[in-house]
Amino acid sequence: MTDEKPYHHGDLRSALLAAAEAELDARGIEAFSLRAVAKRAGVSHAAPAHHFSDANGLLTALAAEGYRRLLAYQGRRQASAAAEPAAQLVASGLGYIDFAMECPALFRLVFGSVRPDHGARDLQAAASMAYTHLTDLVFAAGGRTVADESAVWALAHGLADLLSAGRLKGVASMEPAMRDAVLRDVLARSLP
Amino acid sequence: MTDEKPYHHGDLRSALLAAAEAELDARGIEAFSLRAVAKRAGVSHAAPAHHFSDANGLLTALAAEGYRRLLAYQGRRQASAAAEPAAQLVASGLGYIDFAMECPALFRLVFGSVRPDHGARDLQAAASMAYTHLTDLVFAAGGRTVADESAVWALAHGLADLLSAGRLKGVASMEPAMRDAVLRDVLARSLP
DNA sequence: CCTTTATCTTGACGATGTCAGGATGGATGC
């Protein structure tokens, strides 16, 4: 009510990132429109160019945020799990799945889109933090081979991807407690 | 040289499907352009409308072809594998991965895009054939629970998705024989 | 042979991403 529309937004960069995520949630990555993001943030269609090189530049920054949020979801599950390495590994897998289910748009942006520049510095940094987190957990749980690492990641990722796409109706239709139990059972199979 | 450009194409529908797949291979689903497909097939930009309702209609038909090709890749691996159910299950997983590696554009269209109408009759039929093939194999190998089925699918799907996206460099950089051995080892973990 | 119908083309519309050029106003130097 005080400031209707100041010429300078103040923190347009953050507002654009939030608007872009809302836009992704509403219309999906394949219908993503930079002009719609700008409209959502209340600025003109060319304003984003002053904060991001490209539409893909905006998506790159958002994908980095996606990796950080993935780690947050994993940490949340691990915090309420037993300290044994195997339990931590399973918990991080549940966090991976939580992220995919609760932020499906970000999940698909990070793992299913080539629009973010996956070679960009900040995105690569965020990605390697997530990757290091995985390899550390695998090592702590006794995994030593490429097969171990691949199995752990692929199983969690496959469950997350199929669930967020609605292709595992048998699991998705369960009540939360039962669903977690099944997922724990499955995730525990990744290490021999 | 004989027929330069007859007004009627003859089999434009098939030509458009082939051109669309080539376009997907070249530019990816996120840069897919119906006009580029038409140009590739040598027809005007509005010609596809007479054979497919939409751009998404074309992608729907192509996705159905994707499911059929997935089954073909699985069958190829199973044909050259032992008859025991467990070996057949692992072989079909390798075929799943073959499909993702050799037809990454189709793989992402089928499993990572919402542009195909996944409720369309022919696409749903093709999808359920692939799904039935999976459940039959799991049952034959002794799997009885939702967890068994989910584990088998998720592990194969996760490997396929991560490999086709270039995120499992440790596995992707191996020579074929070694790579298959590792993948067999991993896939065998899906059943308890 | 004439009509019908399927097939393809041309032209148009609104929407999109990006670029060029102009407007605004906070920040800096004096």
Place this chain on the structure above:
DNA sequence: GCATCCATCCTGACATCGTCAAGATAAAGG
């Protein structure tokens, strides 16, 4: 206090996109 600079934002334009309408072409069928 004031003038200047420059980051920030807007307007307008362009090529390209998907889709629709209307006309052109040729194959099919009476």
